Amino acid sequence: xxxxxxxxxxxxxxxxxxxxxxxxxxxxxxxxxxxxxxxxxxxxxxxxxxxxxxxxxxxxxxxxxxxxxxxxxxxxxxxxxxxxxxxxxxxxxxxxxxxxxxxxxxxxxxxxxxxxxxxxx
Amino acid sequence: xxxxxxxxxxxxxxxxxxxxxxxxxxxxxxxxxxxxxxxxxxxxxxxxxxxxxxxxxxxxxxxxxxxxxxxxxxxxxxxxxxxxxxxxxxxxxxxxxxxxxxxxxxxxxxxxxxxxxxxxx
DNA sequence: GCGCGAGTCAACCATCAGGTTGAAAGTGCA
DNA sequence: TGCACTTTCAACCTGATGGTTGACTCGCGC
Numbered sequence: 059x060x061x062x063x064x065x066x067x068x069x070x071x072x073x074x075x076x077x078x079x080x081x082x083x084x085x086x087x088x089x090x091x092x093x094x095x096x097x098x099x100x101x102x103x104x105x106x107x108x109x110x111x112x113x114x115x116x117x118x119x120x121x122x123x124x125x126x127x128x129x130x131x132x133x134x135x136x137x138x139x140x141x142x143x144x145x146x147x148x149x150x151x152x153x154x155x156x157x158x159x160x161x162x163x164x165x166x167x168x169x170x171x172x173x174x175x176x177x178x179x
Numbered sequence: 180x181x182x183x184x185x186x187x188x189x190x191x192x193x194x195x196x197x198x199x200x201x202x203x204x205x206x207x208x209x210x211x212x213x214x215x216x217x218x219x220x221x222x223x224x225x226x227x228x229x230x231x232x233x234x235x236x237x238x239x240x241x242x243x244x245x246x247x248x249x250x251x252x253x254x255x256x257x258x259x260x261x262x263x264x265x266x267x268x269x270x271x272x273x274x275x276x277x278x279x280x281x282x283x284x285x286x287x288x289x290x291x292x293x294x295x296x297x298x299x300x
Numbered sequence: 301g302c303g304c305g306a307g308t309c310a311a312c313c314a315t316c317a318g319g320t321t322g323a324a325a326g327t328g329c330a
Numbered sequence: 331t332g333c334a335c336t337t338t339c340a341a342c343c344t345g346a347t348g349g350t351t352g353a354c355t356c357g358c359g360c
Contacts, residue, residue, distance in 0.1 A: 069317095073317090073318085075318090099318090099319070099320090100319075100320065100321080102319085102320080102321085103318070103319055103320075106317090106318070106319080107318085110317090123327090123328080124326090124327050124328060
């Protein structure tokens with residue numbers, strides 16, 4: 059992945075609303091209206107977020123019948139994960155505690171719930 | 180990690196200059212001046228970037244003698260890595276190709292070189 | 301105690317990002 | 331055809347971000 063691509067992905071994931079969208083899309087495809095449902099913002103704002111995610115390659119909108127579906131593109135997470143991984147490995151080597159990783163992954167669900175509430179800017 | 184913390188980390192990593200700093204700090208601690216050396220921007224601008232990294236918890240500045248050192252804080256990468264990991268696992272399960280991960284990690288060095296050149300906004 | 305270099309703070313400027321509203325295309329169906 | 335719904339585009343506002351310059355503080359060697 060190019061440096062510019064990495065920047066776009068990180069920038070896209072820096073917004074809580076967009077991370078929430080990603081999390082929800084991981085559970086399955088959705089239409090824009092379904093995606094927009096939990097938020098108080100306008101539909102156009104949701105489209106803007108979607109465009110950012112799409113330009114970062116995190117999401118795709120396969121052509122189809124009118125309520126087009128939004129799909130999570132998982133490939134990009136490999137690239138970003140690889141970038142993170144090199145530093146994470148150092149951390150693991152340094153502190154010899156793999157359990158922190160597992161704890162972090164166990165915490166992700168409640169972190170996501172917290173985040174769902176704070177989606178408005 | 181709180182949702183707000185995640186946002187700060189991703190936002191911090193969205194900037195190529197800051198990712199470059201992180202990459203260089205992974206090779207060892209440095210002073211602000213050493214960090215600023217490769218860039219054409221002012222020292223104050225570098226200091227600002229450093230502050231962003233510090234507020235995201237990616238970097239610490241242990242008190243010490245006058246040329247203070249900047250140190251990479253690796254713990255945060257665990258948390259972020261954990262967040263990414265859940266989607267990465269889906270990708271791996273879906274496509275059954277772990278090799279893509281390794282390829283991505285092999286590419287990171289040249290990607291970083293590319294990035295070093297394009298650090299100005 | 302003085303001076304110098306490293307580090308920091310503050311004010312300012314330009315651009316970007318997230319949101320709004322309004323209007324205009326597309327698309328599908330009765 | 332016509333209508334309703336989805337999607338997109340454009341203009342605008344506000345706050346955050348990345349950069350600048352200038353001034354100020356902090357340690358340390360002499």
